[in-house]
Amino acid sequence: QVQLVQSGAEVKQPGSSVKVSCRASGGSFHNDAFNWVRHAPGQGLEWMGRIVPMFGTVTFPQRFQGRLTITADEFTSTTYMELRSLRPEDTAVYYCAREDYDFWSGDYTFYYYMDLWGKGTTVTVSS
Amino acid sequence: QSALTQPPSASGSPGQSVTISCAGSSSDVGNYNYVSWYQHHPGKAPKLIIYEVTKRPSGVPNRFSGSKSGNTASLTVSGLQADDEADYYCCSYAGSDNLVFGGGTKLTVL
Numbered sequence: 001q002v003q004l005v006q007s008g009a010e011v012k013q014p015g016s017s018v019k020v021s022c023r024a025s026g027g028s029f030h031n032d033a034f035n036w037v038r039h040a041p042g043q044g045l046e047w048m049g050r051i052v053p054m055f056g057t058v059t060f061p062q063r064f065q066g067r068l069t070i071t072a073d074e075f076t077s078t079t080y081m082e083l084r085s086l087r088p089e090d091t092a093v094y095y096c097a098r099e100d101y102d103f104w105s106g107d108y109t110f111y112y113y114m115d116l117w118g119k120g121t122t123v124t125v126s127s
Numbered sequence: 128q129s130a131l132t133q134p135p136s137a138s139g140s141p142g143q144s145v146t147i148s149c150a151g152s153s154s155d156v157g158n159y160n161y162v163s164w165y166q167h168h169p170g171k172a173p174k175l176i177i178y179e180v181t182k183r184p185s186g187v188p189n190r191f192s193g194s195k196s197g198n199t200a201s202l203t204v205s206g207l208q209a210d211d212e213a214d215y216y217c218c219s220y221a222g223s224d225n226l227v228f229g230g231g232t233k234l235t236v237l
Contacts, residue, residue, distance in 0.1 A: 035226070037173075037228075039167075043230075044130060044133075044216060044228055044229060044230035044231040045165070045167075045173070045216050045218075045228040045231065046130075046228060047218070047225070047226040047227060047228055050224070050226075059223075059224045059225065061225060095172065095173065097173075110224060111178070112159075112161035112163070112220040112226065113161070113163035113175060113178035113179070113218070114163070114165075114173075114175060114218075115175050115178075115184060117172035117173050117174070118172060119171070119172050120172060
């Protein structure tokens with residue numbers, strides 16, 4: 001049974017960086033896409049971006065441009081989310097979530113829903 | 128992209144039905160049939176309960192149903208049970224492979 005196992009909680013100073021990992025165990029990593037979603041206290045879920053490990057392609061909203069890096073290591077079936085220049089408002093629970101996609105004729109089409117989630121990693125940004 | 132708009136709270140008694148709305152725009156909900164809904168019990172991982180507007184993953188009870196009209200999607204939970212008390216989030220495709228979530232609705236079973 002596939003599980004997404006995330007790294008442990010982090011406490012960071014404002015201005016520093018955090019790197020959260022998400023390892024897929026018990027199933028395919030190569031044929032899936034992985035999203036990162038965060039949940040700040042008192043706020044709704046926020047989609048942060050997605051990586052397709054097979055191609056190394058990453059998509060994320062403009063508001064994270066310059067601060068966010070999402071990578072994947074196929075040898076360890078692990079995806080990473082690194083957020084830089086941390087601010088107190090980045091305090092949140094960070095989730096990774098799997099998304100399926102179809103690959104056909106050199107292009108891929110996402111399913112646009114996330115069917116398996118990790119348990120989340122709490123990141124606290126405080127001085 | 129702007130977050131989708133959900134009512135902050137909803138409630139119903141056991142056995143009743145409740146509907147949660149998710150208002151978007153012609154750039155997301157209104158233009159694509161890629162609306163999904165997630166149930167989130169605090170401290171646990173979110174769980175997919177509806178995808179592609181109306182479809183239920185295997186194992187999700189048929190008490191959960193989804194629909195869409197124009198720029199607004201809806202989740203209906205019928206035959207409310209105590210365990211349905213949770214936060215519910217809608218999510219829509221918003222073009223250019225981007226996704227956008229709603230602000231969430233806290234469902235209380237009275």
